[in-house]
Amino acid sequence: MNTHMPDCLFCKIIKREIPSTKIYEDRNIFVFLDINPVNIGHTLVVPKDHWENIYTTPTKILCEMMEIAKQLSIAIKTATKADGINIEMNNEKAAGQLVSHAHLHVVPRFGDDGFTHWHGKRPYNEGEMQEVADKIIRVF
Numbered sequence: 001m002n003t004h005m006p007d008c009l010f011c012k013i014i015k016r017e018i019p020s021t022k023i024y025e026d027r028n029i030f031v032f033l034d035i036n037p038v039n040i041g042h043t044l045v046v047p048k049d050h051w052e053n054i055y056t057t058p059t060k061i062l063c064e065m066m067e068i069a070k071q072l073s074i075a076i077k078t079a080t081k082a083d084g085i086n087i088e089m090n091n092e093k094a095a096g097q098l099v100s101h102a103h104l105h106v107v108p109r110f111g112d113d114g115f116t117h118w119h120g121k122r123p124y125n126e127g128e129m130q131e132v133a134d135k136i137i138r139v140f
């Protein structure tokens with residue numbers, strides 16, 4: 001693990017080389033507003049050490065991120081009068097991760113914000129569901 005990566009945007013924010021609007025920090029975690037919010041109040045919860053994604057971030061740090069995301073969800077909901085909150089983590093390019101430094105999105109949602117849920121592609125074929133479950137269970 002590298003504590004900081006020289007070319008990483010979030011490492012630069014944590015080191016104050018790039019400004020951000022900070023909400024909270026402690027020994028391991030830095031929390032700031034997303035510059036291009038899905039809705040006003042959209043916040044990022046970021047480990048101070050450079051871990052790329054959920055696979056490599058230590059479980060203890062992920063737990064700390066989630067603890068903060070919980071408290072933050074209540075604060076953001078109260079402050080923005082949101083109707084709901086999404087917690088999201090994109091891992092790898094295929095999943096929409098643009099910044100390769102692990103982070104949780106805490107996104108306030110409003111009944112009339114126009115966003116919809118992902119749509120399911122198709123139901124499973126006969127037997128396919130158990131087949132997929134068995135594949136996952138084998139490596140879990």
Ligand code: 5GP
Nearest residue numbers: 020032033034035036037090096097098099
């Ligand atoms: P990802 O797609 O990697 O899950 O999300 C990266 C997030 O970082 C995006 O929502 C994007 O708006 C945010 N972001 C990108 N550059 C900056 C920046 O310079 N400052 C802040 N505060 N957020 C940023």
Ligand code: ZN
Nearest residue numbers: 008011050101
């Ligand atoms: Zn980084």
